[in-house]
Amino acid sequence: xxxxxxxxxxxxxxxxxxxxxxxxxxxxxxxxxxxxxxxxxxxxxxxxxxxxxxxxxxxxxxxxxxxxxxxxxxxxxxxxxxxxxxxxxxxxxxxxxxxxxxxxxxxxxxxxxxxxxxxxxxxxxxxxxxxxxxxxxxxxxxxxxxxxxxxxxxxxxxxxxxxxxxxxxxxxxxxxxxxxxxxxxxxxxxxxxxxxxxxxxxxxxxxxxxxxxxxxxxxxxxxxxxx
Amino acid sequence: xxxxxxxxxxxxxxxxxxxxxxxxxxxxxxxxxxxxxxxxxxxxxxxxxxxxxxxxxxxxxxxxxxxxxxxxxxxxxxxxxxxxxxxxxxxxxxxxxxxxxxxxxxxxxxxxxxxxxxxxxxxxxxxxxxxxxxx
Numbered sequence: 001x002x003x004x005x006x007x008x009x010x011x012x013x014x015x016x017x018x019x020x021x022x023x024x025x026x027x028x029x030x031x032x033x034x035x036x037x038x039x040x041x042x043x044x045x046x047x048x049x050x051x052x053x054x055x056x057x058x059x060x061x062x063x064x065x066x067x068x069x070x071x072x073x074x075x076x077x078x079x080x081x082x083x084x085x086x087x088x089x090x091x092x093x094x095x096x097x098x099x100x101x102x103x104x105x106x107x108x109x110x111x112x113x114x115x116x117x118x119x120x121x122x123x124x125x126x127x128x129x130x131x132x133x134x135x136x137x138x139x140x141x142x143x144x145x146x147x148x149x150x151x152x153x154x155x156x157x158x159x160x161x162x163x164x165x166x167x168x169x170x171x172x173x174x175x176x177x178x179x180x181x182x183x184x185x186x187x188x189x190x191x192x193x194x195x196x197x198x199x200x201x202x203x204x205x206x207x208x209x210x211x212x213x214x215x216x217x218x219x220x221x222x223x224x225x226x227x
Numbered sequence: 228x229x230x231x232x233x234x235x236x237x238x239x240x241x242x243x244x245x246x247x248x249x250x251x252x253x254x255x256x257x258x259x260x261x262x263x264x265x266x267x268x269x270x271x272x273x274x275x276x277x278x279x280x281x282x283x284x285x286x287x288x289x290x291x292x293x294x295x296x297x298x299x300x301x302x303x304x305x306x307x308x309x310x311x312x313x314x315x316x317x318x319x320x321x322x323x324x325x326x327x328x329x330x331x332x333x334x335x336x337x338x339x340x341x342x343x344x345x346x347x348x349x350x351x352x353x354x355x356x357x358x359x360x361x362x
Contacts, residue, residue, distance in 0.1 A: 057300070077305055084302030096300045098293055100242065105235070110301040112235075115228040157301070 003066075004165055004197045005031035005054060010063035012049055023049050025220040027063070031199065033164070036191050038211030039201040045217045047201035048093070051167045054199065055090035056080030068164055085114050089158035093170040095150045097157070099143035103134060106142055107157045114161065124160055131193075132156045132186075148179035152186070159190065166190070168200045172207055184210040232307060236294075236314040243290055245283030249319045252279045253326040260330035276323045277348055283319055291315050313353070320349045 007029040013020045023046040031037055041047050052058040053065055056072055057080075065072040068087050072080065084090065097106050104125060111121045129135045132152050142150060151171060158166055168187065172180035188210060190196050200207060201217075208214045214225045240246055256272055284291070294315070295308055303311075 081299075081302045081304045084300070086302075090300060092300065096297055098239075098297050100239065100290070106297075109297065112228055112231050113298075113301060113303055113307070 002033050003030055004033050004035075004068055005029060005199070006064070006066040007054075008064040010050075010053070010060050010065060012046070012053065012058070013061050023220055024053075024060075024222075027217075027220075027222045029215070029222060031197060033197055034191065034195055035197055035213055036187065036211045037197075037199045037213050037215065038208045039199065039215045039217050039222070040203065040205055040208055041201070041217035042203055046220045047203075047217050048169050050217065050222075051090065051169050051199065051201055054165070055088050055167050056083050057090065085110055085161060087163055088165045088167065089161065089163040091151075091154050091158050091166070091168045091171060093173055095154040097142045097150060097154055100141060102139050102141055103129070103145070103153050103156075104138040106153055107160050110157060110161050128156045128160045131159075147174045148182065151175065151179075151183050155183075155186065155190070159194070159196075162194060162196075164195075164197060166196050166198045168198065170202050171200060172202060172204055177206070180204070180206075229307075229310075232311065233314055236311040237318065239290075239294060240287075240315045240318050243287040245285075245287035246319060246322075248286070249279060249283045249322050252276070253322045256323065257326040257330050260327070273327075273348070276327075277352060280319045280323065280349075280352065284316060287315075316353055320353065324349070 007027055010024055010027040010029075011022060012024040014023050015021075027050065039047055039050070049058060053060050053072070054067060056067075056075065060073070067083065070079075070083060070087070072083075075083065090096075098109075107125050107128060108121060111124060116124070125138075126135070129138055132155065134149070134152060134156060137145065137149065137153075142153060145153065151174075155168075155171075166187075171183050171187070175183065184200075184207060187198050187200065191198055200211060202208075216223050216225055256276065260268065260272060291312070295312060298308055298311060
């Protein structure tokens with residue numbers, strides 16, 4: 001089975017009050033194609049930073065990060081942007097949607113960036129809206145949707161480019177458990193239907209019931225735990 | 228692709244509250260400039276216009292940051308981000324510039340002075356704002 005993510009000896013520092021603090025300490029991670037990885041840890045443990053590095057939104061201070069064979073250290077900003085329109089999709093905790101845009105318009109953004117013609121864009125968007133059960137919401141502005149619906153729109157926007165790696169940052173943090181469960185079941189369905197590799201980070205241990213491999217990130221140190 | 232993004236950014240900018248303030252301000256500026264024709268009034272109004280543009284951008288700050296963040300998140304290149312910010316900001320200057328231009332037609336003697344000051348100020352300000360947002 002091929003590796004989608006290879007992280008070796010990753011270190012990341014932040015400067016706080018003039019001194020440098022290590023947020024990620026010698027992180028090593030191998031993710032195989034088709035896996036659902038769950039990373040659990042308390043707030044401030046470095047979960048979001050790790051995910052942002054994998055998405056090419058932040059750069060590591062040292063160490064190697066390889067996603068789908070691309071060494072992210074060797075890519076410039078344009079290369080990392082290209083990676084996010086083709087291979088990696090990142091779902092932020094706050095959904096990362098434009099409130100004043102409709103569901104359709106939000107999902108359309110990545111397709112505009114890759115320059116897809118209008119007819120193909122429309123087909124792709126309707127396919128994904130049908131898959132996510134959001135067809136009846138296409139003309140509704142995102143600001144009028146519930147948290148669960150916003151999360152589904154965010155996932156739909158991520159899926160519309162059919163990425164091989166999906167990164168979800170605290171996908172259940174703003175949801176009640178019923179809605180959270182639906183979102184996690186949706187990730188499992190996506191994993192089966194699209195063969196998408198998924199990495200979920202969460203401070204909620206219940207999320208770990210829905211993954212194939214579990215890790216704990218505590219104080220910048222990543223450790224695998226047995227299921 | 229670029230045309231669609233330009234149109235989306237332009238429409239989004241026009242629909243923001245700050246832009247509505249700018250349009251109202253432009254109309255009132257035009258009326259004021261037509262009623263009181265003097266260099267001093269022109270310069271004071273110019274200063275107020277610049278403040279108004281800054282205020283309008285600050286009032287829409289959350290929206291512009293959200294807009295740019297989402298584009299960045301889904302993989303927009305730096306050139307596209309720069310373009311969307313510029314399109315977001317420029318209509319605000321255009322709106323006031325149109326009001327000035329119409330008002331200046333009736334006072335051609337002041338045109339070179341006011342026009343050059345306005346253009347230089349607008350360019351400097353837009354560069355500062357764009358650079359600030361990009362950082």
